[in-house]
Amino acid sequence: xxxxxxxxxxxxxxxxxxxxxxxxxxxxxxxxxxxxxxxxxxxxxxxxxxxxxxxxxxxxxxxxxxxxxxxxxxxxxxxxxxxxxxxxxxxxxxxxxxxxxxxxxxxxxxxxxxxxxxxxxxxxxxxxxxxxxxxxxxxxxxxxxxxxxxxxxxxxxxxxxxxxxxxxxxxxxxxxxxxxxxxxxxxxxxxxxxxxxxxxxxxxxxxxxxxxxxxxxxxxxxxxxxxxxxxxxxxxxxxxxxxxxxxxxxxxxxxxxxxxxxxxxxxxxxxxxxxxxxxxxxxxxxxxxxxxxxxxxxxxxxxxxxxxxxxxxxxxxxxxxxxxxxxxxxxxxxxxxxxxxxxxxxxxxxxxxxxxxxxxxxxxxxxxxxxxxxxxxxxxxxxxxxxxxxxxxxxxxxxxxxxxx
Amino acid sequence: xxxxxxxxxxxxxxxxxxxxxxxxxxxxxxxxxxxxxxxxxxxxxxxxxxxxxxxxxxxxxxxxxxxxxxxxxxxxxxxxxxxxxxxxxxxxxxxxxxxxxxxxxxxxxxxxxxxxxxxxxxxxxxxxxxxxxxxxxxxxxxxxxxxxxxxxxxxxxxxxxxxxxxxxxxxxxxxxxxxxxxxxxxxxxxxxxxxxxxxxxxxxxxxxxxxxxxxxxxxxxxxxxxxxxxxxxxxxxxxxxxxxxxxxxxxxxxxxxxxxxxxxxxxxxxxxxxxxxxxxxxxxxxxxxxxxxxxxxxxxxxxxxxxxxxxxxxxxxxxxxxxxxxxxxxxxxxxxxxxxxxxxxxxxxxxxxxxxxxxxxxxxxxxxxxxxxxx
Ligand SMILES: Cc1cc2nc3c(=O)[nH]c(=O)nc-3n(C[C@H](O)[C@H](O)[C@H](O)COP(=O)(O)OP(=O)(O)OC[C@H]3O[C@@H](n4cnc5c(N)ncnc54)[C@H](O)[C@@H]3O)c2cc1C
Numbered sequence: 001x002x003x004x005x006x007x008x009x010x011x012x013x014x015x016x017x018x019x020x021x022x023x024x025x026x027x028x029x030x031x032x033x034x035x036x037x038x039x040x041x042x043x044x045x046x047x048x049x050x051x052x053x054x055x056x057x058x059x060x061x062x063x064x065x066x067x068x069x070x071x072x073x074x075x076x077x078x079x080x081x082x083x084x085x086x087x088x089x090x091x092x093x094x095x096x097x098x099x100x101x102x103x104x105x106x107x108x109x110x111x112x113x114x115x116x117x118x119x120x121x122x123x124x125x126x127x128x129x130x131x132x133x134x135x136x137x138x139x140x141x142x143x144x145x146x147x148x149x150x151x152x153x154x155x156x157x158x159x160x161x162x163x164x165x166x167x168x169x170x171x172x173x174x175x176x177x178x179x180x181x182x183x184x185x186x187x188x189x190x191x192x193x194x195x196x197x198x199x200x201x202x203x204x205x206x207x208x209x210x211x212x213x214x215x216x217x218x219x220x221x222x223x224x225x226x227x228x229x230x231x232x233x234x235x236x237x238x239x240x241x242x243x244x245x246x247x248x249x250x251x252x253x254x255x256x257x258x259x260x261x262x263x264x265x266x267x268x269x270x271x272x273x274x275x276x277x278x279x280x281x282x283x284x285x286x287x288x289x290x291x292x293x294x295x296x297x298x299x300x301x302x303x304x305x306x307x308x309x310x311x312x313x314x315x316x317x318x319x320x321x322x323x324x325x326x327x328x329x330x331x332x333x334x335x336x337x338x339x340x341x342x343x344x345x346x347x348x349x350x351x352x353x354x355x356x357x358x359x360x361x362x363x364x365x366x367x368x369x370x371x372x373x374x375x376x377x378x379x380x381x382x383x384x385x386x387x388x389x390x391x392x393x394x395x396x397x398x399x400x401x402x403x404x405x
Numbered sequence: 406x407x408x409x410x411x412x413x414x415x416x417x418x419x420x421x422x423x424x425x426x427x428x429x430x431x432x433x434x435x436x437x438x439x440x441x442x443x444x445x446x447x448x449x450x451x452x453x454x455x456x457x458x459x460x461x462x463x464x465x466x467x468x469x470x471x472x473x474x475x476x477x478x479x480x481x482x483x484x485x486x487x488x489x490x491x492x493x494x495x496x497x498x499x500x501x502x503x504x505x506x507x508x509x510x511x512x513x514x515x516x517x518x519x520x521x522x523x524x525x526x527x528x529x530x531x532x533x534x535x536x537x538x539x540x541x542x543x544x545x546x547x548x549x550x551x552x553x554x555x556x557x558x559x560x561x562x563x564x565x566x567x568x569x570x571x572x573x574x575x576x577x578x579x580x581x582x583x584x585x586x587x588x589x590x591x592x593x594x595x596x597x598x599x600x601x602x603x604x605x606x607x608x609x610x611x612x613x614x615x616x617x618x619x620x621x622x623x624x625x626x627x628x629x630x631x632x633x634x635x636x637x638x639x640x641x642x643x644x645x646x647x648x649x650x651x652x653x654x655x656x657x658x659x660x661x662x663x664x665x666x667x668x669x670x671x672x673x674x675x676x677x678x679x680x681x682x683x684x685x686x687x688x689x690x691x692x693x694x695x696x697x698x699x700x701x702x703x704x705x706x707x708x709x710x711x712x713x714x715x716x717x718x719x720x721x722x723x724x725x726x727x728x729x730x731x732x733x734x735x736x737x738x739x740x741x742x743x744x745x746x747x748x749x750x751x752x753x754x755x756x757x758x759x760x761x762x763x764x765x766x767x768x769x770x771x772x773x774x775x776x777x778x779x780x
Contacts, residue, residue: 001407001408001409001410001411001474001696001699001700001703002406002407002700003406003408003700004406005406006406009406071406260774260778261778264775274771274775277764277768280767280768280771281764281767281768283767283771283774284718284766284767284768284770284771285718285722285767287715287770287771287774288690288694288715288718288719288722288770289690289719291693291694291697291715291719292689292690292691292693292694292719293690293693294693295408295690295693295694295696295697296689296690296693298406298408298693298696298697299408299409299693299696301406301408302406302407302408302409303409305407306409313689316686316689316690319686320686320690372675372679374682375678375679375682375683376675376678376679376682378682378685378686379678379679379681379682380678382682382685383658383678383681383682383685384658385658385661385662385672385673385677385678385681386662386669386670386672386673387673388673388675389669389673
């Protein structure tokens, strides 16, 4: 067991650190990278990294990466640190869409798009969820029908993050409603500015609008934009979902340090909050989870570096982080007592950081698989427990009962 | 970076598991639980023959000198098997205290005997309910003679030697406490076994009435030495706890697969699946934190203080969760004496208390983070 870098790792770290120090953007704080006004800055940083060979470093060289090892990837993200948040708008394209294209797309599609995803020139979105199918993704109803060399898409997607600024999207559709639901699906990608595509932002709990409804009215796309075989969409989507759990799980900080510092500053009944025994116990619980995730990731990296594939164990990370962040933010507002209600940035404690987490964590526990779905995955795929009973599994899709929602 | 045990260490783990499966089945653990013996003498002998008692003791003191990572591997398997032997008292507490604070002569005198399995050691600290602090220690030493009552002392009734914390200064602070080694079989010592939540690990009330006492470490350094002993022991106990959590999780899983209700295995009910998923997550986080602790222990890293408390808190919580929910998954069967679930429920509670309670370790963890951030 050894935490120190090997000589090669140390060398790689030194190179990464030097390059970042020489090239890092200044004045990027307060721009989350998910805000539209932050996009230009995000793109500029991404392009700079790409041109110097520091973007998506674990991808093959021919598609814009440098074939870096999993450990090098971790080292890079440690060195990039908070700056990595600037990449928020690229998470879906780089974390989910590109791996799907690399696994199932035509060579032409890979050459045409993957490097542009790496360089940040193209922002992508993921058009999976629908009003009637979220967790039960295979229950989707958006139709694609073949007409000559083209497909015609009709239907509606929902909760599509970034659709309002995305250039392209991967979309899963039903191409045969007469067979059981997992068998009649097909995956495509499309230009979000194609005629017939309408994007309507949805206002969220937090007041922000990061996701959208997307409508398709006779949207035509060529067959060359199909990902995988006709009827094979479920398999293709599993590639996306597996990568999603890795991308979404790892993408959030635990914020333990900020919280810890704040408990020293905010006064409780007898001195700083941190002197309160109940606060200390909660802090300890959060710390062991934050440390547990970090150390679990280190174990996973060690396994990866020895050639093992990432397994369903990766689901732990998002499950624990989401719950942890939500409870932590709530307590951090409690500690402020009545003042905790204030979220206005210029007045709020820590610029409203914990108010943001209070709301963002709600989504964290839903997006990319809800807590319940993640527990199912761990129970079934890690512990080998029986799958849930699925009454609709063998029915032709058009015979499956649906509810009021 | 490499955050895994080596192939040799994994091999040792397999050997340990195999050995304990044959020599320390639940039936053997129950022999101690149901009977009057304080521990399992044949298992103790076997463990000594395997060299486990001296795994981390340097060769110059008769040990195998393998290192702490190896000891962690063994600890995990002992925890998994709920081994009814005075291993932790002798190795993590007594031997470590001697290693940390003993003179060359003391090391030569005691450590080879520990390695051989010739003596059992203990640590005598607590003197009543509530947190153990320098203030609560009334046992004292005058003219080289120790007087006072320690309760409870893990393995106090079977120990040949104990490290005893006693008052040597006038104040109430840490500097008023020193450590002594006491020959438990000599005059002036009486030990009587007491009932505890886990009869597979013996505990005693030990009275010292002018017992001979040999200083261990400098006068007034008792608390500082104990701090170090506790950090090291916390990591080792954490591995026992992780082993126990894993065993309880597997027990629950196997039962859930075989028990049918409403025409289905109960393992197919989501409430049970999700419970098992949560047990798994708690165990994995504790395991990862314990690995970090093992690394810090084996390299004597400055992070040890924080890593040890982190491992201790998460492993204590994981074992509590797994041992109690294992019973829940078993339903009424889980509450019977016949089923083995309670072996873990008992052991989990004892392990969470012997080194100081969970709230105290949480406090310790936060204090150390405060110190680190202030530095
Ligand atoms: C911020 C945010 C961004 C998102 N971005 C995107 C995006 O970019 N692209 C995209 O396609 N989608 C996106 N989503 C959608 C997301 O994937 C779905 O919301 C999620 O999969 C849950 O589906 P649902 O909302 O339909 O909830 P439902 O599936 O209706 O779930 C409702 C409740 O039922 C529970 N439930 C459902 N099935 C089971 C089961 N089998 N066992 C136990 N409980 C169950 C759920 O856990 C949940 O508690 C986003 C969501 C959020 C919140």
